Amino acid sequence: MKWNEAVLSLKPYQPGKSTDEVKRQYGLEKIVKLASNENPFGCSELVKKVIKDQADSFAIYPDGYATSLRSAVAKHTGVKETELIFGNGSDENIQIISRSLLGPGKNTVMATGTFSQYRHNAVLEGAEVREVDHIDGAHNLQGMLDAMDENTAVVWLCTPNNPTGKYIPETELKNFITQVPEDVLIVLDEAYSEYVAAEDYPRTNQWPQLYKNLIVLRTFSKIYGLASLRVGYGIADEEVISKLEPSREPFNVNTLAQKAALAALEDQAFIEECRLVNRRGMEQYHQFCKAENIDYYPSQGNFIFLHFKYDADEVFQHLLEQGYIARSGKSFGFPQSLRVTIGSEEENKEMIEAIKTFLTHKKEQESPNSFVK
Numbered sequence: 328m329k330w331n332e333a334v335l336s337l338k339p340y341q342p343g344k345s346t347d348e349v350k351r352q353y354g355l356e357k358i359v360k361l362a363s364n365e366n367p368f369g370c371s372e373l374v375k376k377v378i379k380d381q382a383d384s385f386a387i388y389p390d391g392y393a394t395s396l397r398s399a400v401a402k403h404t405g406v407k408e409t410e411l412i413f414g415n416g417s418d419e420n421i422q423i424i425s426r427s428l429l430g431p432g433k434n435t436v437m438a439t440g441t442f443s444q445y446r447h448n449a450v451l452e453g454a455e456v457r458e459v460d461h462i463d464g465a466h467n468l469q470g471m472l473d474a475m476d477e478n479t480a481v482v483w484l485c486t487p488n489n490p491t492g493k494y495i496p497e498t499e500l501k502n503f504i505t506q507v508p509e510d511v512l513i514v515l516d517e518a519y520s521e522y523v524a525a526e527d528y529p530r531t532n533q534w535p536q537l538y539k540n541l542i543v544l545r546t547f548s549k550i551y552g553l554a555s556l557r558v559g560y561g562i563a564d565e566e567v568i569s570k571l572e573p574s575r576e577p578f579n580v581n582t583l584a585q586k587a588a589l590a591a592l593e594d595q596a597f598i599e600e601c602r603l604v605n606r607r608g609m610e611q612y613h614q615f616c617k618a619e620n621i622d623y624y625p626s627q628g629n630f631i632f633l634h635f636k637y638d639a640d641e642v643f644q645h646l647l648e649q650g651y652i653a654r655s656g657k658s659f660g661f662p663q664s665l666r667v668t669i670g671s672e673e674e675n676k677e678m679i680e681a682i683k684t685f686l687t688h689k690k691e692q693e694s695p696n697s698f699v700k
């Protein structure tokens with residue numbers, strides 16, 4: 328068959344191991360999954376109530392304009408309804424952007440060790456991918472500018488970056504944006520912005536009014552705890568939105584997702600609580616890393632990237648066999664790092680204990696004589 332060449336060069340997305348899979352494989356009763364940066368506390372109670380009342384609405388197509396959700400997000404962010412686009416998760420917004428702007432003869436610039444879907448969609452569209460190495464886990468913005476040329480169509484920034492957790496401070500980001508040519512779309516993926524505490528982290532809702540070639544991506548999958556329902560939104564200038572809209576499927580955000588996101592947005596007290604608990608959980612890891620002398624990148628997300636002196640897959644496997652699922656840094660280009668989602672206090676404690684047993688095990692292997700029976 329006449330498959331597109333780009334399709335043949337790609338593998339399907341490899342999701343983290345499912346809880347059931349691991350339970351069965353290792354004969355375990357309990358699994359703690361801290362691998363996909365989901366919210367360990369689920370979602371707001373308001374959402375659950377709203378979803379329970381939706382059982383009679385399934386025969387009707389969703390509102391393709393997401394009217395009520397659009398109005399609520401516009402109010403929440405202080406932008407116009409016409410400055411928003413909704414996607415089946417940020418994943419779909421990334422796809423919409425790629426379909427609209429990338430193709431053969433064009434290139435796109437991103438960091439190595441960042442969210443995988445920028446590259447995946449660019450390759451699918453047949454564009455050249457230019458990846459720029461991080462500097463100590465942070466985007467090398469000058470390097471990214473240097474990598475651009477007249478055929479660059481899109482540049483992707485992830486802040487805080489998945490998996491390193493580092494963010495781009497306001498001054499640096501502005502400085503970068505003003506140097507990017509106006510005909511290059513800058514994508515600012517802020518999937519974890521609600522978790523950020525740093526004061527110089529920019530709050531960018533109004534930025535697309537200043538910078539017409541900027542789109543900010545947000546999602547309900549992370550702090551809002553709605554990953555299974557698939558909703559994300561983009562904020563951009565009306566002109567950009569109207570050019571992206573034809574690449575969007577007509578009924579891309581389903582009815583349950585729209586209702587759930589609307590309810591989730593109303594419960595900001597839940598979001599605030601999740602943010603606080605996440606900070607405390609992060610502190611548990613900082614203490615642990617200090618005590619055990621483990622390197623890590625300071626993270627503003629709901630995950631932490633730990634650097635070991637061992638192969639990341641080995642750490643991952645050891646944890647897995649005890650029922651703790653994390654994410655190896657290997658696929659991100661960090662062969663000795665492990666990304667762990669911050670969980671509840673109890674989950675963090677257990678995960679930390681499990682990592683400790685790995686470290687003890689390695690020490691025993693390395694100096695067997697010091698552990699004479």
Ligand SMILES: *Cc1c(COP(=O)(O)O)cnc(C)c1O
Pocket residue numbers: 364415416417418419442485488489516518545546547548554557558559
């Ligand atoms: C999780 C994640 C996404 C995907 O979000 P969805 O809305 O669930 O598609 C996008 N970008 C980054 C950086 C992420 O970590």
